[in-house]
Amino acid sequence: MILLSSTIVESTTLTLSPSTAPSSPLVPALFVIGDSSVDCGTNNFLATFARADHLPYGRDFDTHQPTGRFSNGRIPVDYLALRVGLPFVPSYLGQTGAVDDMxxxxxYASAGAGIILSSGSELGQHISLTQQIQQFTDTLQQFILSMGEDAATNLISNSVFYVSIGINDYIHYYLLNESNxxxxxLPWHFNxxxxxxxxxxxxxxxxxNVRKVVITGLAPIGCAPHYLWQYGNENGECVEQINDMAVEFNFLTRYMVENLAAELPDANIIFCDVFEGSMDILKNHERYGFNVTTEACCGMGKYKGWIMCLSPEMACSNSSSHIWWDQFHPTDAVNAILADNIWNGRHTKMCYPKNLEDMVIKMAK
Structure with missing residues (x-):
């Protein structure tokens, strides 16, 4: 997922309003692994074209400043941090490295990252899935040195890990036909x-010792403005062959989660189908208050899917009426709906076998 800028903006750790958060955290911590769908500033510190460190990114965020989030406002994990009573989680590269900060x-999420190490490499530096898990291993070692092994294990095993990755293995690898x-x-074998x-x-x-995991599936990327433009769709219909790959990946990942839950003692793993939730928004857009379903709020070209979001002048005035913020990423309003669904299925059921609320409330008890 690609954005271009040259300015480094320090990531900001924000506190949440006590009036909207639980009186005490429902979990000790939230750890995030993924790509630009959940990057909160990692790529600000890397030599890459995949950056969201300039306005209009962040214009509707709590600080009204860009932080590296690929959105006009919050990303899903911001809303979920609020739900569990935690502050917004800082990026690994954007904090001091002190245990108190972590x-x-x-x-750990990094825009352009994929499951495959080289996915997104044409954009420049990124932190792949395997590298992000190594960074977490380093964090865990710091916890053990600071608080002892038992306390660190207790912290990690009761924390939630949110994993959102895989889309760049299509956008920046398979669909580009990297390495032939x-x-x-075939798509099935690649999935x-x-x-x-x-x-x-x-x-x-x-x-x-990670025990509580949320794995999100792939979004309907075939409906993204970039592919509507690239495939020359006249009436805004989604690119079916791309969406078919996302559906297939999600099917296999859900099956994989069910197998892991049976295989790993005490594992509490849920799969949240972002494709289902996103298609519900697209199909019922009027009910959700969206009147622009195919054109991005910010960009250039047909569907604003040709040129990425580079300056405030390229953005629409009312992003809340749009489903898509830029070529590939949804608006803050869509992120809020998806986060609600992950939390408790408020708008439509997305998560299997349970919602995040079911997981953490049971833990809290």
């Missing part, structure tokens, strides 16, 4: 490879 969680991949793998690779990384987290 005790409520860390966001589409002649080597199976990705799901199996993700499964192994979840096992690696489990071996580090």
């Amino acid at each position: 005790i409520h969680g860390v966001n 991949v589409d002649n080597l793998y 199976h490879f990705l799901a199996s690779s993700l499964q192994q990384e979840i096992r690696n987290l489990y071996n580090l």
